[in-house]
Amino acid sequence: MASAALLKSSFLPKRSEWHTTRKSSTPQPTVIAFSVRAGAYSDELVKTAKSIASPGRGILAMDESNATCGKRLATIGLENTEANRQAYRTLLVSAPGLGQYISGAILFEETLYQSTTDGKKMVDVLTQQNIMPGIKVDKGLVPLTGSNDESWCQGLDGLASRCAAYYQQGARFAKWRTVVSIPNGPSALAVKEAAWGLARYAAIAQDNGLVPIVEPEILLDGDHGIERTFEVAQKVWAEVFFYLAENNVMFEGILLKPSMVTPGAECPEKATPKQVAEYTLKLLHRRIPPAVPGIMFLSGGQSEVEATFNLNAMNQGPNPWHVSFSYARALQNTCLKTWGGRPENVKAAQDALLFRAKANSLAQLGKYTGEGESAEATKGMFVKGYTY
């Protein structure tokens, strides 16, 4: 038979190679080699993701790039020096008892390799607090040629070796933030590029022992209503999961960082926490497999109180995933203002951080009431064309 002949001939070495390759009398079949991705770290990835997605806890995002950190420090009149960034981040990681509410902290590369002002490694302080250190691995946004003035996220070159080094340094999870703009389309090209980049990154991070946080941020920019955000979010998440699957990413070992489904920041109609929760949970149910352990929302410019109320509304009933927070602005705003760069305010600033972390912990459990909130915490923080 033709097929038998084909098989037979492909198993046999060429006559000229017989003396070197033929080790036994039976011909050896060709083995198609393929590596099982995430294999070496699968158990650890699942454990890491589960521990970050543990009841009543969420993520403190403190991975502002130096440029963005500079903007934050400028709001309290501080210069953007390494010493000032170190002082501020020392304050954050060493807030006593933070680990009760915070399970992971996303760091910028500088912080991962930095010591606190009293000489301890930042990662060690976090680990002692039972907080997993994570690392921002994307290299930021640049214009996407051929699109409608949209952007794409850089950082895949050299990512595997960077992830391996970050793991050595104590990081156990990673973050890659890309954005989708509703007013600029979004174009099919921009959505596909965002989804593909996230999936490649997620596969590489898992291969190197880091749980990838998958963050396609749908920007708040625009005057569109909540229905339009919902429609775009469905498209984006469908594509993200298509490419995650195509890249053999293990869903049990990832975390998601979506935007909540809200109207655009300039939309005259505002949504209540109940509406935000309804739309957002409907989106998640339609698009996110229950194998994914945790959904850790970004705050995206919402006020601290708004972000906490919205999260609380999403936890009024059981969900197939841990539904929690990974806020930067909505955890740090009052804390930063309270500190103001003055050593005598460190304790008060840490108390402000703990207050916010506890409020969000309660919201994760669906028990937040809004009690004791300050006027500062109700201030929105939306910035047009926000970069991180």
Ligand code: 13P
């Ligand atoms: P915000 O919560 O300030 O939107 O931060 C988003 C983010 O990606 C931080 O890691």
